[in-house]
Amino acid sequence: MKKALTIAGSDCTGGAGIQADLKTFSAHGIFGMSVITSVVAENTARVISYENISSNVIKQQVDAVFEDIIPDVVKIGMLSSIETMTAVKESLQKWAPTLVVLDPVMFAKNGNSLMASDAIDTLISEILPLSTLITPNISEAEKIAEMKITNVNDMKCAAKKIYQFTEVPTIIKGGYRIIKVTDILFDGNNFYEFSGENIDTKNTHGTGCTFSSAIASNLAVEKPLEDAVRDAKNYVTTAIKHAPSLGKGNGPTHHFYELYKNRIF
Numbered sequence: 001m002k003k004a005l006t007i008a009g010s011d012c013t014g015g016a017g018i019q020a021d022l023k024t025f026s027a028h029g030i031f032g033m034s035v036i037t038s039v040v041a042e043n044t045a046r047v048i049s050y051e052n053i054s055s056n057v058i059k060q061q062v063d064a065v066f067e068d069i070i071p072d073v074v075k076i077g078m079l080s081s082i083e084t085m086t087a088v089k090e091s092l093q094k095w096a097p098t099l100v101v102l103d104p105v106m107f108a109k110n111g112n113s114l115m116a117s118d119a120i121d122t123l124i125s126e127i128l129p130l131s132t133l134i135t136p137n138i139s140e141a142e143k144i145a146e147m148k149i150t151n152v153n154d155m156k157c158a159a160k161k162i163y164q165f166t167e168v169p170t171i172i173k174g175g176y177r178i179i180k181v182t183d184i185l186f187d188g189n190n191f192y193e194f195s196g197e198n199i200d201t202k203n204t205h206g207t208g209c210t211f212s213s214a215i216a217s218n219l220a221v222e223k224p225l226e227d228a229v230r231d232a233k234n235y236v237t238t239a240i241k242h243a244p245s246l247g248k249g250n251g252p253t254h255h256f257y258e259l260y261k262n263r264i265f
């Protein structure tokens with residue numbers, strides 16, 4: 001059985017963060033493990049507060065995982081402070097995982113901030129270069145590439161710009177934003193466009209976490225990058241389409257639709 005580790009924040013309502021990551025790994029038949037960076041009191045409508053786990057405990061969690069069960073892939077989500085990023089950087093340098101999918105989480109779907117504004121430079125200089133794939137949404141890509149994105153050409157330009165200073169393939173998620181559901185991957189040589197069905201729904205809490213964990217799961221079973229992204233895109237589209245409609249805001253998706261679609265409850 002392949003193994004995946006998520007290093008991310010905890011969403012107590014279960015739709016995003018480590019909870020979404022672990023559900024996604026499980027739905028792909030991957031053994032999931034988690035290092036919690038921050039405990040977030042959040043729901044589908046708002047972020048109430050969050051508290052970061054200390055650098056020591058983050059590093060010890062990573063040590064505990066790697067000295068015992070070496071993951072085939074690492075997925076990184078919420079890193080909210082410079083201290084957290086430094087701890088994760090040191091852990092990555094110590095254990096040198098071969099596959100690292102980085103979702104540079106800055107905001108929740110409802111717009112609440114999950115990353116301190118002074119941490120962006122550290123994210124760019126210390127964490128991005130240690131990744132094998134970066135998965136920003138439009139607003140995250142705008143901040144990292146320092147440019148405005150209003151169309152697919154801008155997405156391509158930003159993905160290339162991020163590649164130029166990191167040498168890391170980047171997929172920019174169009175999401176529900178200006179470009180609807182077109183995601184653009186630049187792998188250093190070519191652009192790949194992934195378009196999916198545009199689902200008219202507010203149930204998109206944790207779609208970014210789900211998408212990046214699905215890519216990580218597919219990379220863990222050695223799918224080539226383009227196939228890993230295409231299959232992840234299909235997975236997240238299905239999860240959004242069959243969302244259980246929970247909560248008062250942007251509800252969570254259905255991570256296990258394919259597994260349970262024929263089951264009569």
Ligand SMILES: Nc1ncnc2c1ncn2[C@@H]1O[C@H](COP(=O)(O)OP(=O)(O)OP(=O)(O)O)[C@@H](O)[C@H]1O
Nearest residue numbers: 109137173175176181197198199206207208209211
């Ligand atoms: N309404 C939708 N219909 C179909 N696909 C969608 C929709 N919204 C998002 N997606 C897809 O979900 C994936 C995740 O993109 P999204 O832009 O939502 O990430 P995100 O903003 O990082 O999410 P979050 O921060 O809530 O975890 C992308 O492949 C995107 O195209």
Ligand SMILES: Cc1ncc(CO)c(N)n1
Nearest residue numbers: 009010011016017108206
């Ligand atoms: C813990 C956590 N990570 C990531 C996101 C982004 O979806 C969220 N809402 N919560």
